[in-house]
Amino acid sequence: MVYRPVDGEVSVHYGQIYVESADEDSVDLHDCFAGQTSGLCGAAVPGMLFLITGLHTGDVGFTVEMHDRAPVLDPVWEDVVEVSYRPRSADVSLNEWGGGASYPLGLAETDYRVRYSALGMDRGSELDTRIEEAQADRYLLQFWPAPPEPDRVLRQTASVADYWHGFARGVPASRITERA
Numbered sequence: 001m002v003y004r005p006v007d008g009e010v011s012v013h014y015g016q017i018y019v020e021s022a023d024e025d026s027v028d029l030h031d032c033f034a035g036q037t038s039g040l041c042g043a044a045v046p047g048m049l050f051l052i053t054g055l056h057t058g059d060v061g062f063t064v065e066m067h068d069r070a071p072v073l074d075p076v077w078e079d080v081v082e083v084s085y086r087p088r089s090a091d092v093s094l095n096e097w098g099g100g101a102s103y104p105l106g107l108a109e110t111d112y113r114v115r116y117s118a119l120g121m122d123r124g125s126e127l128d129t130r131i132e133e134a135q136a137d138r139y140l141l142q143f144w145p146a147p148p149e150p151d152r153v154l155r156q157t158a159s160v161a162d163y164w165h166g167f168a169r170g171v172p173a174s175r176i177t178e179r180a
Helices: 029-033 121-127 159-169 174-179
Strands: 003-012 016-020 048-052 058-066 079-085 093-096 102-104 112-119 138-145 152-155
Touching: 003 016, 003 093, 003 102, 029 048, 048 112, 048 138, 121 159
Parallel strands: 058 138
Antiparallel strands: 003 058, 016 048, 016 093, 079 112, 079 152, 093 102, 112 138
């Protein structure tokens, strides 16, 4: 059975939206991607996911799904990454940038595998700001219980995704231990 706590459009600014389970005083982009090979879903800061979109500002299509086991990878998605995630509290939500809307996700405090899939990232990036235009990009964020394992890129086609993967590969894992 699939549960969808979010299914529609969400607002992004600076091409960002987040999953948070604990208040972070300041979230640093570099910290979130430290030591990762994939650059679309930063999972290096405990309790947080830093999600990148192609669109800079405006509404993107966004669905969050909860699964009992790993879902089949749908070939429609152009860019796909997976990371491991564990909430730091039972109060987990998808949060828009700058204190915008917050969408409760209802996750338990356990280990999850997360798949973040994108369609139309380059179109979103080219549009930059969506006001009245048709939806340019959309995203699917899927969770299922699983033990931790390294992040990975399952599919990459967009030049925006290529840029962010390169960014993540340049952020050393030692950055998190230096911050602690």
